[in-house]
Amino acid sequence: MKAEQPGEETPSLELHGVTRLPEDTNCLACSEDGRYLCLGHSQGLSVWCASSLIRVAEWLQDRLEITSIQMTIMTETTYLLGSVDDMGVARVFAHQSDVIYLLSVINIMEDINKRSIFLTFELSEGGHYGAASVSCNGAFWLEVYHFPLAAWLKELEMVQSQKQDPDSPGDVDVKWSPLTMIIKIKLPKIAAGRASYGLPENSQTDYLTHCLALDTIRNNSCQSEKTSFNRDSGNTKETNQSQRRCTPHFLLPCGQFPDDHRETFQPGLPVAVSVWWSGSHNLLQYLLHKTQKGKPGRIFISDVEPMPDVVWPNAKGILCSAVSRCTRYIALGLDDALVCVWDRQSGAPLSVVLVPAANSPFLSVQFVDYWPVTAAELHISTAEKIYLLVLCKSGEIHTVTTGRRTQSCTMQLTQRLKDSRDIPTITTSVPFLQGLSLVVQRNGKMFVQDVINKTTVCFLTPPTSHLIAAPCNPVYALNTKQQTLFIRGDQDSSCSASSEEDSQSQLFSFCFAESDLMKQYVASQQHQTLGPVPPEETCSLYLQQRALSVDERNKAVRQTWEQLQETAVTVQQRQQSCSQPNNINK
Numbered sequence: 001m002k003a004e005q006p007g008e009e010t011p012s013l014e015l016h017g018v019t020r021l022p023e024d025t026n027c028l029a030c031s032e033d034g035r036y037l038c039l040g041h042s043q044g045l046s047v048w049c050a051s052s053l054i055r056v057a058e059w060l061q062d063r064l065e066i067t068s069i070q071m072t073i074m075t076e077t078t079y080l081l082g083s084v085d086d087m088g089v090a091r092v093f094a095h096q097s098d099v100i101y102l103l104s105v106i107n108i109m110e111d112i113n114k115r116s117i118f119l120t121f122e123l124s125e126g127g128h129y130g131a132a133s134v135s136c137n138g139a140f141w142l143e144v145y146h147f148p149l150a151a152w153l154k155e156l157e158m159v160q161s162q163k164q165d166p167d168s169p170g171d172v173d174v175k176w177s178p179l180t181m182i183i184k185i186k187l188p189k190i191a192a193g194r195a196s197y198g199l200p201e202n203s204q205t206d207y208l209t210h211c212l213a214l215d216t217i218r219n220n221s222c223q224s225e226k227t228s229f230n231r232d233s234g235n236t237k238e239t240n241q242s243q244r245r246c247t248p249h250f251l252l253p254c255g256q257f258p259d260d261h262r263e264t265f266q267p268g269l270p271v272a273v274s275v276w277w278s279g280s281h282n283l284l285q286y287l288l289h290k291t292q293k294g295k296p297g298r299i300f301i302s303d304v305e306p307m308p309d310v311v312w313p314n315a316k317g318i319l320c321s322a323v324s325r326c327t328r329y330i331a332l333g334l335d336d337a338l339v340c341v342w343d344r345q346s347g348a349p350l351s352v353v354l355v356p357a358a359n360s361p362f363l364s365v366q367f368v369d370y371w372p373v374t375a376a377e378l379h380i381s382t383a384e385k386i387y388l389l390v391l392c393k394s395g396e397i398h399t400v401t402t403g404r405r406t407q408s409c410t411m412q413l414t415q416r417l418k419d420s421r422d423i424p425t426i427t428t429s430v431p432f433l434q435g436l437s438l439v440v441q442r443n444g445k446m447f448v449q450d451v452i453n454k455t456t457v458c459f460l461t462p463p464t465s466h467l468i469a470a471p472c473n474p475v476y477a478l479n480t481k482q483q484t485l486f487i488r489g490d491q492d493s494s495c496s497a498s499s500e501e502d503s504q505s506q507l508f509s510f511c512f513a514e515s516d517l518m519k520q521y522v523a524s525q526q527h528q529t530l531g532p533v534p535p536e537e538t539c540s541l542y543l544q545q546r547a548l549s550v551d552e553r554n555k556a557v558r559q560t561w562e563q564l565q566e567t568a569v570t571v572q573q574r575q576q577s578c579s580q581p582n583n584i585n586k
Helices: 149-164 204-230 537-549 550-578 579-586
Strands: 012-014 016-020 028-029 036-049 055-073 080-085 092-096 099-103 117-123 129-136 139-146 180-184 245-253 270-276 280-286 310-313 317-324 327-332 338-343 349-354 362-367 383-390 397-403 409-414 424-429 436-442 445-450 455-461 466-468 476-479 484-491 506-511
Touching: 012 537, 028 476, 036 080, 036 092, 055 092, 055 117, 080 117, 080 149, 092 149, 099 149, 117 204, 129 245, 139 270, 149 362, 149 397, 149 506, 180 270, 204 280, 204 310, 245 317, 270 317, 280 317, 280 455, 327 362, 327 383, 338 397, 349 397, 383 424
Parallel strands: 012 455, 028 055, 317 362
Antiparallel strands: 016 506, 028 036, 036 055, 055 080, 080 092, 092 099, 117 129, 129 139, 139 180, 245 270, 270 280, 280 310, 317 327, 327 338, 338 349, 362 383, 383 397, 397 409, 424 436, 436 445, 445 455, 466 484, 476 484, 484 506
């Protein structure tokens, strides 16, 4: 790949205006097979054919504005949709035969004073589960739902057969099977006194309790400092611990699980959800279902507030996270510019990397699925090489290369930006292009960046009459099957529209596969580094890694405990100092 030469002008490629968008289109989503686009807008949502961009179905309701939308495949012809509106109400839909069916309104508001607001709502791939971040009267928690897909498919089939029956009435009233909340996760609260300053040796439960208690100590210390600062400054408002929000990730089968759980696992279905809370040092994992001893089959977790099944402790607080496509690896962006990658298969950190980003907290971290492989590397197994893209709040962008038996290294792509308008709001790896990322800045500029050669490949610009809509929160979707970008553009206020129709928002597209400039970057499947691995190969690799990494894992555990002990002692000393008012007055 040829690097940009000094003085060489970066080419600009124009986006194509393809169609007018419904009023106030707030979100876009694309199905995994690339066949459909789903649009959330005022008065409801609609589904469009991604190739012809013809609206094939819509669901409308007055005084409703959809602000978040997701789409996943249930069967070859049936799709599940999840949405959140501007009032924080979540809904689940099915799209089949060019009809949208409302299956469930999850948080119906019976008492407006006790209503739960859904801040986020995410579907697992395949639509078996959904996770909702919920707020109610200042408290936050996570709810995980199981969807009765088999029952819904039968009910959809019944609706289709009744519609085809000439003797049936026009409208078919169906009572859809209810979904089930299988787990409600709150911020674990463990008494600080239960944290020992030695290495727990009794059981795994002692270890989990120790880590959670240390997190409680840190949080209480932080709250005490904030309260003391507010008191000294005359501000009596105290920070509520319940304001800590959580970030979930669905996880596929991988790593070590109890023997009585293995038979319940199904390929492609999530088995657990990982959660971290803002301000926490711990990454928590909860199983989505468990088995009862002596009884076949699986049961869902009860309404009792659950304890995590696995805790991954970190020396610093978690700021952001990402999960690899196969969900084996979890990358965490931590305080003090640390990136930790956990390997779920071995149950230990794969690597901890220091990124040279001083005084610039992380904003996001993500995996790069496709990375160019040189001719010299073709004979070397690159299955365990991991590539990450890290975005800082200052606008700096870094790449991280790491992995087992790999020397970790970092590279800075962009410097700290002086003008806040140049700070990226979107920096995302393009799944089907090797080593390229799509960047959208606050000033509305959009370009494709080569993260290997640290060059700008090209700018993507709408026609002069339009601008990228809401560049601080762009409305866009990447169709990986068609290798196409869809993004919303608005009429430039400095250009007068000839008609009311021209002033409407437009859907713009750019097909990377049709661009001669992009053809050299198109990824082939053989360079896929983080895809699914056959079970036999996974087992063989796991046994080899466990045998070769015994000393490494023991050393990592000792170092982690030493860091936790030092942190606990420091926090305890700080609390004792704060509890002595005479010293403070002096």
